[in-house]
Amino acid sequence: MADESTPPPVHYSDHQALIYANGAFLGERPALTTDLASLEAKAAEVLDPAALGYIVPSAGSGSTARANLAAFERRRIVPRMLRDHARRDLSTTLLGAELPAPVLLGPVGVQKLAHPEGELASARAAAALGLPFVHSTQASHSIEEVAEAGGDGPRWFQLYWPRDPEFCVSLLRRAREAGYSHLVLTLDTTMLGWRPADLDRGHLPFLQGEGIANYTSDPVFRRRLAKDPADDPGAAGLAFAEVFPNPGLTWEQLPFLREHWDGPIVLKGIQCAADAELAVAHGMDGVVVSNHGGRQVDGALASLDALAPVAEAVGDRTAVLFDSGVRTGADVFKALALGADAVLLGRPYLYGLALAGQAGVEHVLRCLLAELDLTLGNSGYRTAHEPGPDALWSVTP
Numbered sequence: 001m002a003d004e005s006t007p008p009p010v011h012y013s014d015h016q017a018l019i020y021a022n023g024a025f026l027g028e029r030p031a032l033t034t035d036l037a038s039l040e041a042k043a044a045e046v047l048d049p050a051a052l053g054y055i056v057p058s059a060g061s062g063s064t065a066r067a068n069l070a071a072f073e074r075r076r077i078v079p080r081m082l083r084d085h086a087r088r089d090l091s092t093t094l095l096g097a098e099l100p101a102p103v104l105l106g107p108v109g110v111q112k113l114a115h116p117e118g119e120l121a122s123a124r125a126a127a128a129l130g131l132p133f134v135h136s137t138q139a140s141h142s143i144e145e146v147a148e149a150g151g152d153g154p155r156w157f158q159l160y161w162p163r164d165p166e167f168c169v170s171l172l173r174r175a176r177e178a179g180y181s182h183l184v185l186t187l188d189t190t191m192l193g194w195r196p197a198d199l200d201r202g203h204l205p206f207l208q209g210e211g212i213a214n215y216t217s218d219p220v221f222r223r224r225l226a227k228d229p230a231d232d233p234g235a236a237g238l239a240f241a242e243v244f245p246n247p248g249l250t251w252e253q254l255p256f257l258r259e260h261w262d263g264p265i266v267l268k269g270i271q272c273a274a275d276a277e278l279a280v281a282h283g284m285d286g287v288v289v290s291n292h293g294g295r296q297v298d299g300a301l302a303s304l305d306a307l308a309p310v311a312e313a314v315g316d317r318t319a320v321l322f323d324s325g326v327r328t329g330a331d332v333f334k335a336l337a338l339g340a341d342a343v344l345l346g347r348p349y350l351y352g353l354a355l356a357g358q359a360g361v362e363h364v365l366r367c368l369l370a371e372l373d374l375t376l377g378n379s380g381y382r383t384a385h386e387p388g389p390d391a392l393w394s395v396t397p
Contacts, residue, residue: 011088012369013377023188025197032355032363036328036348036371038362039396043114043351050203051113055350057197060298064291068325071302075334076393080380088377090369090384094342095182095264095285097154100130101369102336102384103104105361106323107158107184107268109138110211114354120149122353125361129369134158134184134344136170140210142217147178156182160189162243165256170220172260183261185286188269190211191245193296209233212240236378254282266321271306273313276320286319286341292345293324304335308389310338329371337387 013020022028033042044052058065058163082273090101096159111118118140119133126133132154135146147155157175162168172183198204205211209229215221216236221243229236257265268288279287289310302322311320322340326332332343345368352364372384381387 012090012373013364015366015370016374027395030363032110032352032360034367036364036367037126039327039348039351039355043354047114047354050201050205051354053197053201053203054110054205055094055347055354057195058294058298059193059195059296062294063298064296064300064302065294065325067300067302068291068294068304069327070397071304072325072327072331072334074395074397075304075338076395077330077333077337077375077379078098078391078393079378080391083380083382085377085380085382086383088373090373090376092342092384094321095266097132097153099132099183099342101372102342103332103365103369103372104132104134104156104321104342104344105365106346107134107136107186108346108350109136110140110205111350111353112140112210113205114350115360116354116356117247117357119146121358122349122361123147123150123153123155125349125358125365127151128358128362129365130154131365132182135175135180137214138206138211139213142213143171143174143178143180144217145213147180155180156184158184158186160186160244161246161249161253163246163248164243167218167220167243168256169260170218171214172257174218176261176263180263182264182266183257184266184268185257186247186268186292186298188271188290188292189245189251190247193292194298195295206208206240206244207234207237209236212236212243215240215243232243251278251282254284258283266319268321268323269311271301273309276314276318280318283310284318286321287314288321288323288344289340290323290344304338307335307338315339315341329368330375332368333335333375334367334392336384337389337391339389341385 094104123146129149134156136158139159157180157348224239264285266286270287289307291300319341321342322335323344337342349361349364352360
């Protein structure tokens with residue numbers, strides 16, 4: 001019998017109880033839907049066409065994005081009964097970082113398209129819940145501005161490796177000086193994928209000076225400019241195009257990062273065990289199994305289908321993270337069961353940002369964590385890393 005003097009545990013699922021209590025005693029309903037799978041449709045009602053075209057669609061026909069969702073649908077959770085789950089703990093340690101839950105806010109670029117405060121609001125929301133915010137190279141606000149907004153919250157920096165080595169070093173130096181602890185190198189976007197929704201509008205925000213704040217605030221990059229970026233954003237966009245993309249990257253260049261970054265390095269965009277093995281062989285600290293949310297290669301395999309083979313190959317030697325297709329707490333559960341140490345959330349929190357700024361991001365995160373907590377307990381588990389592959393049933397398509 002539990003000691004009655006012991007205070008009751010605090011769980012993320014308490015958010016559900018609060019919603020019901022507010023409804024019963026105050027007549028209040030949530031300002032935003034708690035159905036996280038419907039956020040995209042809600043956000044589409046408030047985003048302008050250009051923003052909607054950049055944020056929501058994927059490469060080509062959208063086949064990879066559909067495959068991401070279908071892969072989650074094929075995995076069905078197998079709940080187990082009469083297992084004590086009165087006390088649950090979602091906390092975890094990831095690459096030396098103590099996290100309250102195995103969830104990070106993944107790098108999403110040009111967040112001003114969703115809300116004027118962009119990454120500043122998202123970083124504040126992440127800090128409010130103690131979750132890491134991964135700041136994108138292609139951001140609407142600079143490295144330093146986002147660090148200030150996030151305060152003491154954990155922050156990681158995502159790098160699109162520019163063709164200019166001096167500029168690359170400058171970005172890394174600035175990130176370290178601003179308190180970013182981990183580096184996430186994105187591998188799958190050395191060139192932009194074929195994105196008809198943007199192409200049909202002739203719309204690439206970077207060429208208009210949007211989403212390149214980390215560039216225009218950098219002293220090395222600014223040497224490329226004849227005028228202040230505010231006076232000539234088009235010229236700044238063209239200068240951006242001179243350093244991005246970078247299709248010449250190879251495994252042999254990775255030691256360069258070790259020379260200029262003294263924290264953990266994670267490679268994002270891994271889709272097969274062979275590349276995960278190469279990441280380990282080159283001394284990387286982790287991988288993110290990801291197909292960029294379907295935005296790069298049309299017809300690629302679902303990220304969730306790639307997860308288990310990667311985790312089986314290298315999960316005992318390096319951290320394995322996951323993104324692409326995650327919308328709900330149940331999705332997070334499935335990714336953890338298939339071997340992910342943590343999950344990076346992408347579009348869903350951006351939809352929350354579009355709908356209500358920082359409060360919208362916080363709402364999405366609290367709902368996601370509450371659903372994860374409830375899914376975990378109702379399936380018979382007490383910690384986020386108890387479920388394994390046997391917690392899922394695969395449905396033959």
